[in-house]
Amino acid sequence: MRLASSLNPAAAQHGFLSPTGVEIAFLLVGLVTFGAALVTVTTRQLVHAALWLVVALGGLAVEYLLLTAEFIAWVQVLIYVGSVVVLLLFGLMLTKAPIGRSPDADSGNRWAALTVAVAAAVALVWVVVDAFRATWIDLDGPPAGTTRVTGESLFRHWVLPFEALSVLLLAALVGAIVLSRKATADADASGPTAGPTAGAAAGPGATSGPKATADTPVARPGEKEGAR
Amino acid sequence: MHLAYPAVLSALLFCTGLYGVLARRNAILVLMSVELMLNAVNLNLVAFDVWLSRAAQETLHSGQALTLFTIAIAAAEIGIGLAIVLAVYRNRGTSDIDKLRDTAEGPETGGPDSSEAEKAEATA
Helix, strand or coil, X not given: CHHHHHHHHXXXXXXXCCCCHHHHHHHXXXXXXXXXXXXXXXXXXXXXXXXXXXXXXXXXXXXXXXXCCHHHHHHHHHHHHHHHHHHHHHHHHHCXXXXXXXXXXXXXXXXXXXXXXXXXXXXXXXXXXXXXXXXXXXXXXXCCCCHHHHHHHHHXXXXXXXXXXXXXXXXXXXXXXXXXHHHHHHCCCCHHHHHHHHHHHHHHHXXXXXXXXXXXXXXXXXXXXXXX | CECHHHHHHHHHHHHHHHHHHHHECEHHHHHHHHHHHHHHHHHHHHHHHHHHHHHCCCCCCHHHHHHHHHHHHHHHHHHXXXXXXXXXXXXHCXXXXXXXXXXXXXXXXXXXXXXXXXXXXXXX
16 A cells, blocks of 8 residues: 555656666666676677676676665675686686687677567566656665665575575585586596696595595595585 | 666666577676676566565565575576586587587487597586
8 A cells, every 4th residue: 555655656756857866876887787798798808708797796786785785785796796706717717718809709699699689678678667667766764675674584584495595505516516526537637627626625525534535425524514 | 766777777687698698609608698697687676675665564575585595596506507517628628509519409410429429428
């Protein structure tokens, strides 16, 4: 009921031609984010793509801050900018990606992809703008996404999915270790590519009690400890 | 703030990621584009959660909880995805998704590639 009542008076006192400061900041940061995303998907230098992805994800963190969701913003900075991009850079390094320009970064169907993407963008933007033409977010008052609010909702209403998610993360970590470990065990003489993962897999196993032999059932509890 | 700003930005980012997924050849660049699409969805979730937490009295903050879950699942996805890409690279010596056509159906049947594919399947 308050939802319905907040729509019509809100539409009366806002206007497109009088943007607030938050809207201007959101627009500018959004332009930077969208430009960085475009460069990420179009550049021919693979490492530059990962670095422009940092700009895009950091810009999204600023957008979260402008939307008063500060906990999400810091989680975004920590996880995406901190770890996901580093993982991507490690992936580029381990697959021996070329440093300079690689002319075959785009596949042959890029014009079909461009058509599909532009058509989807036009359709989505048209539908979204038409649907939410008279809808305003009220950013005044207490912020909607402080750590306190997010933590209370997360641990009061979303405890079971949260715990299930931790099990999923553990399974994913163990799965990633097993995937890369099997490949190193099979191609054991593959030199420098086997180095970091073999070291990472042997490190926690060496610190735990049993000696890190090639015996997988012995080494596996140590891996799980290290994965956490 | 007008709700159209984050919604339009999210739609544009999603379509940028869509273009990247369809047009890129390197598997790691495809994973980057997938990350862009996931982030577009996250922005939508956060914006609508902030809007609904103002407009409704009782809210579970499901948008922000779902955003956290999406971030965690994206981290798991990128770890598994990179492990698979590295395993493929070790077996085949390439991470170009155009050249990984072993499960492709159609007129072209990989002549010299099929024995290698069976060996890779046996080792994987």
